[in-house]
Amino acid sequence: MNEEGRGPSAESLLALIGEHRESIRAALDDEQHALLLTRLRALAEAPPDKDMAVRRALQGVRHALRPLPFDHPARAALDGVRLVAAPPGPATVTEALALVDLLAAAPEPAPTADPTLGVTLGDVTSGDDRTAADPLLREPALSTAEATARCGGAPPPELIRLPDPPRGDRFLEFQFPVGGGTPHPVVLKVNRLLLADIDPRGAASWWLGGNSWLGGTPASLLGRLPDHELVGAATTLVEGE
Template sequence: MGLSHALAALAEHWDDVRARLSPAEFDEVRALVEAFSREGDRVASEELAEDIADLLRARLPRDHPFPAALRAREERLAPDPAQRAAELGRWFGLTGPLRVRLGGPPEPTADEVEREAEARLLDVPALDADELRAHGLDPGDPDLIRLDRADGPARWPAFQFTPDGGAPDVVREVNRILAASDDPFGAADWWLGGNGRLGDAPARLIGTLPDADLIAAARAETGGA
């Protein structure tokens, strides 16, 4: 579904959409758009975009530009970190025209969105290098997500480890699939963000979902078989 195309169409045809809806319906759309424009998480913002799409699909004629745009093909995020960063910038750039329609403040820049996302990931429970060594783990292990920070020591998100300090094989395998050594923040975001295929954040499913399901979801994310 072409969510990004549809959101661009919504901004372009804002007045026409408003004219076709009742005041209560348009207030509902506006509230969803306001929430979308403030959301800094890709998965959560996609869920809001889908809510907007569901509401307007039922109320606009099929040949209207918004539902027509929804039928366009939505590109998956590229596995390459540089391409993915550019695509994320374009996705969050959709808030700009919508914010203008809402009369809100200027949208955050792509760099601001990226910094906010990294700060959120750095705040999750994590181990430091000494704690890894105490459990017999190597801080230099490329199969573990290491998040470097400018104002302190590196952190290893705690979801990667069992209560006794081990790192399950499925975590290592998925981290290799996600190229965590090259894109640790992207890998951490995948583990900790909502996943429509799995129905929850993958990190919460370690040990409760078959390892093969987590591996398949990671491969689907990167375009692998």
């Protein structure tokens, strides 16, 4: 428990990552594991005396761990770490620096066969196969040109932008009103909370996944629920309450 009795500290979460690094490596695919390393490096490079920078970087680490199975010890600890409680101390940055080397050295998992695709997941890397295997890239989306037209200029960084080499960046369509118009203001607000600019897949998964607190998929509830309820659900996720 942290000093305010609100759950494990940031340092204890990082210690769990180090302790279970091999099972984390096995549970995450290459892209997810690379993202976790990137987030840990960002945390290690955050100035220890800049509380908000450390909090933001730690939030990025938490988002990178979301793909872990719910029964994984590190995943289970996520919601107990509240970034608005006692601020992470300098040890958080020090621990992150040590973790980067540990996780980078974790053994590669064996390729996993996906019977629904009939291929080895490690073989699906690009082109049409990658798009077919990635459910997020199958979601309705706008091209960069279409999003630029809808925004009246360069799309804001808060919009979820998914890279897709064959077609170019994809902007998930739910972020815009049906029939035209600029992005939903509440989408931009929630996406800022979810760090969509640095973790677009994590933000997209929240919007498109089931949410028991809201009683449905957040994206499908746009315009049906008051904006503050969507913001509240995202805040609950970020703060881990």
